[in-house]
Amino acid sequence: MKAICSQIFQVLKPGGKLVCGAPHPMMFAASSNIDLRLGDYCKTNEPEGGLRVDPSAYFKTISDYIETLKGCGFKIVDMKEARSPSFRSHTHRSDFPNHLVFDVEKPKNSATNAGLNSIPCKIAWSSFERSNPERALRLDLPENAAAELHCLATELVRRGVTSDTYCPTDEDVAHLENVVAFAGKLRRHLSQDVGAAHVRRLPMEPEDDLKVSAAIAKLSYYILCSLVGRVDGGARGRLFDVRDARLDAKKQDNVLFSVSQGEAPWHSDGASVDRSYDAVGLFCIHPAEEGGISFVSNAASAFEKLKSRLPGFLMHELLRPIPRDVMENGKGIGVEGGLKKLSRTQDVLVLRSRYNSYPIFVEEAGGGGERRGRLRFRYMRHWIETGHRKAGLTISPLLRIAMDALDAALDEETVFDGRLERGEMFFCNNNLFAHGRSAFVDSGPGPRRHMVRAWIQLQELS
Numbered sequence: 001m002k003a004i005c006s007q008i009f010q011v012l013k014p015g016g017k018l019v020c021g022a023p024h025p026m027m028f029a030a031s032s033n034i035d036l037r038l039g040d041y042c043k044t045n046e047p048e049g050g051l052r053v054d055p056s057a058y059f060k061t062i063s064d065y066i067e068t069l070k071g072c073g074f075k076i077v078d079m080k081e082a083r084s085p086s087f088r089s090h091t092h093r094s095d096f097p098n099h100l101v102f103d104v105e106k107p108k109n110s111a112t113n114a115g116l117n118s119i120p121c122k123i124a125w126s127s128f129e130r131s132n133p134e135r136a137l138r139l140d141l142p143e144n145a146a147a148e149l150h151c152l153a154t155e156l157v158r159r160g161v162t163s164d165t166y167c168p169t170d171e172d173v174a175h176l177e178n179v180v181a182f183a184g185k186l187r188r189h190l191s192q193d194v195g196a197a198h199v200r201r202l203p204m205e206p207e208d209d210l211k212v213s214a215a216i217a218k219l220s221y222y223i224l225c226s227l228v229g230r231v232d233g234g235a236r237g238r239l240f241d242v243r244d245a246r247l248d249a250k251k252q253d254n255v256l257f258s259v260s261q262g263e264a265p266w267h268s269d270g271a272s273v274d275r276s277y278d279a280v281g282l283f284c285i286h287p288a289e290e291g292g293i294s295f296v297s298n299a300a301s302a303f304e305k306l307k308s309r310l311p312g313f314l315m316h317e318l319l320r321p322i323p324r325d326v327m328e329n330g331k332g333i334g335v336e337g338g339l340k341k342l343s344r345t346q347d348v349l350v351l352r353s354r355y356n357s358y359p360i361f362v363e364e365a366g367g368g369g370e371r372r373g374r375l376r377f378r379y380m381r382h383w384i385e386t387g388h389r390k391a392g393l394t395i396s397p398l399l400r401i402a403m404d405a406l407d408a409a410l411d412e413e414t415v416f417d418g419r420l421e422r423g424e425m426f427f428c429n430n431n432l433f434a435h436g437r438s439a440f441v442d443s444g445p446g447p448r449r450h451m452v453r454a455w456i457q458l459q460e461l462s
């Protein structure tokens with residue numbers, strides 16, 4: 001009973017109603033020896049999970065129903081004891097209530113977007129941009145800005161400063177006039193104009209000394225990102241090295257796709273109900289020997305397409321809160337430490353996954369002088385599937401169909417499909433674009449695939 005009520009609660013939108021009937025305890029009393037039944041009143045029964053049973057009624061007390069409904073989050077609006085005075089059989093007495101009818105509601109305030117108060121503005125691509133995505137996305141770093149970045153980063157690394165320890169000074173900013181101008185352009189590109197950018201020409205040192213060349217490149221990248229917005233290092237550090245750690249995100253718990261060689265299907269970054277990133281940047285220090293192709297799709301365009309294609313009850317699946325897997329902060333390479341292991345035991349994960357519920361799309365219509373409306377897209381199908389499993393819920397067939405349609409629409413709205421080369425970066429608005437990566441192979445003696453990711457909050461500067 002609890003599993004069914006819980007699944008219905010997940011499927012309903014806030015304010016949605018459920019009216020349901022259930023056998024009244026008195027029905028059982030009427031059909032058997034009343035003294036015997038009432039003598040065993042508190043002995044409720046229910047088949048064990050996984051057992052094949054013939055459809056039957058199982059005895060429950062009124063408290064069982066009320067506590068279960070309330071425990072799943074429902075507000076009980078009304079309850080009736082139904083009787084059928086004109087009907088009488090060996091299981092029904094006309095003077096006994098034989099069914100309970102509940103009128104319950106999912107509270108309107110049960111949306112789970114706490115901490116994410118502002119929905120970002122939509123960006124609609126023009127037909128020219130849709131026909132020429134490469135041109136829309138291209139935003140090369142000007143030579144003078146590239147020279148400023150390289151000069152400062154080289155000097156700082158020589159003094160022992162790294163991307164983890166760097167604190168910008170007024171003097172640094174004064175020497176970065178062209179970088180500041182480019183960063184402003186990139187910020188507008190990501191938040192208002194296009195939503196994604198393929199940036200090339202960050203100077204790269206020869207790879208004679210891999211450590212030093214990577215340190216200079218990472219610091220240059222960090223300085224640029226920190227002028228675009230606030231680099232959010234709260235969950236996994238300022239910059240995250242996307243390198244194969246010989247792990248499998250599909251088979252191991254709490255392992256990120258970014259530290260494996262496997263394919264990372266369409267997703268946005270971030271997996272927590274309480275945390276969202278405005279933009280994600282990926283910088284190539286060294287590409288893979290083979291594969292590792294980056295994909296980017298315009299999720300806002302995919303959303304518009306789905307609205308015109310799917311019936312309302314399927315769109316609802318993409319708009320209702322759904323449980324996600326819980327990923328621990330850190331390096332994303334599994335679970336370490338006793339306390340962390342305890343927090344990932346089955347009992348605790350049921351609660352944590354259910355709390356970690358939020359919709360794939362949140363849309364707000366334009367209003368108050370705002371033409372475009374607002375949209376937030378947060379998706380990773382694998383974490384939705386494992387999140388349901390950990391929450392003890394099954395994915396409804398409707399949600400599965402809706403996610404199939406979403407994946408197909410994201411394929412159709414692909415705007416970038418290519419391999420980032422050394423010194424190239426890709427930035428995208430994490431609320432409006434999906435990204436992914438094909439599997440890769442690195443078996444040769446040369447340097448391994450090394451990308452660096454940054455999460456950027458566009459409305460703040462450090």
Ligand SMILES: [Fe+2]
Nearest residue numbers: 267268269435
């Ligand atoms: Fe990602």
